[in-house]
Amino acid sequence: MEDILTRFRDYCEKPYERAAQVKATSKTKIIGCLPMYFPEEIIHAAGALPVTLFGSDEPITLGDGHMMTNACDQVRSSFDSLLKGKYDFLDGIAAIYVCDQVRFYLEVWQLDHPVDFFHQMWRPYKMDSSTQVFFRSELERLISALEEFTGTKITTEALQASIRLYNESRTMMRKLNNLRKDHPGIISASDMTHIVASSMLIPREEHNELLGQLLAMLELKEAPTGKKQRIIAVGHPCSMPETEVLDMIEANGMAIVDDDFFTGGRYFSKDVSASGDPVDAFIDFYVNAIPCTTYHYADTWIKPGKSYSPYADYVIDMVKQGQAKGIVVLKEMYCDPYDMEFVMMKNRFEEEGIPYISIITEHGPGPLEAIRTRVQAFEETLRFM
Ligand code: SF4
Structure with a gap:
């Protein structure tokens, strides 16, 4: 089992290596997708390989000369990777305007570093029938x-087959998540993140095979003993949370039993319907998507004085379902949509009497000692509840 977990970790440590190999050994076109929520299945149905661009852990040395330093890490690190040639293996780019920072980044990219296929698309911020x-x-x-780019006709059948493949992946991830809800600690939060993130980096068929093997082994594994405080972790809507921080939290008396990271629950909570018209299925997936800080909910703004946040309510429900005692909010610095929602989120958490801690990171965890002291104090609070 450790071998499989190591492979998932390795894929995240060298995020583009496998995709570059695929390109070198086959005629598969590689399309880089910017987080979040890109319908990867459509790229797969065209016979290409979608690869999510997370940037890299390296110090940002070139990106800051071109991007505002108050842009989020996802955007700055990704631009840095682009300038360093780490994305040279890509045949194209596809991204959704999830926020202004992504839109700005894409505009600069297209002007300065054109690639053969550069597709930007809108996803409505106000998600309703209109x-x-x-x-x-x-x-x-x-x-x-x-x-047109791949020369492959994307048929309904091909789309449905790709949706089924990705649903299979999401189903296994949900099973894994349920295992940690039932047996906290059976899989660490950092391994969970590596598993989900690596699915966005390598061919899905390969990932499903490995994940199936891992699940079979985990189902036979003895549940860990020892009592830990059950908590929920949320944040990082586009990037991987710092796994050092996740490990530190779990080494200090807490077990993350569910999360809402882009590289976590947010990615696998819902399936796309594999029957009927695939375009309808994608519309349904997005319009009825789980609440997100990048969506616009009119009621949030038109009722002053009222704490209204569908996203906070989604997290509160996760706390209840997971029988958790508290919430760790891992915030990526300069993520405007998350910062704005956080004001409403903390009001709702306080109204519900749910303890929370907010930890802000930017391109790496930074010195862990200061965070550790706060994490330990938070765990003590939970112990006496
Ligand atoms: S992390 Fe936040 S600011 Fe950055 S790209 Fe994602 S939504 Fe936009």
Whole structure:
């Protein structure tokens, strides 16, 4: 089992190595996707390999000369990787405007470093039936562009097969998540993150095979003994959380039993329907997506004085379902959508009497000692609840 976990970790440590190998040994086109929520299945159905671009752990040396230093790490680190040639293996780019920072980044990228295929698309911020016609046209525009670029007709059958493959992946990830809810600590939060993130970096068929083997072994593994405080971790809507911080939290008397990271629960909570019209299925997936800080909920703004945050309520429900005692919010510095929502989130957590701690990181965990003291104090609070 350790061998499989090591492979998932390695894929995250050398995030683009496997994709570059695929390109070198086959004619597969590699399309880089910027987080978050890109419909990878459509790229897969065109016979190409979607690879999520997370940037890298290296110090940002070139990116800061081109991007504002108050842009989020995801954007700055990714731009740094681009300038250092780490994305040279890509045949194209596809991304959704999830926030202004991504949009700005893409505009600079397209002007300064054009690639053969550069597809940007809108995803409505206000998710309701009034935006469905527009979103359909955006999805159809993506399908046509990919068909033209790859020379492959994207049929309904191919799309449904790709959706089934990705649903299989999400189903296994949910099983894994349920295992840690039932047996806290059976899989560490950092391994969970590596497992989900690596699925976005290598061919999904390979990842499903490995994940299936891991699940079979975990189902036979004895549950860890010893009592830890059950907690939920949320944050990092686009990037991987710092695994050193996750390990430190779990080494200090707490077990993360569920999360809402992009490289976690947010990625696998829902399936895309594999029956009927695939474009309808994607529209349904996005319009009825789990609440997100990058969506616009009119009620949040038109009722002053009222704590209203569908995202906070989603997290509170996760706390209840997971029988957790508290929430760790891992915030990526300069993520505007998350910062703005956090004001409403903490109001709702306080109204519900749920203890929380907010830890802010930026391109690496920084000195862990200061965080450790706060984490230990938080665990003590939970112990006496
Ligand atoms: S982390 Fe936040 S600011 Fe950065 S790209 Fe994602 S949503 Fe935008």
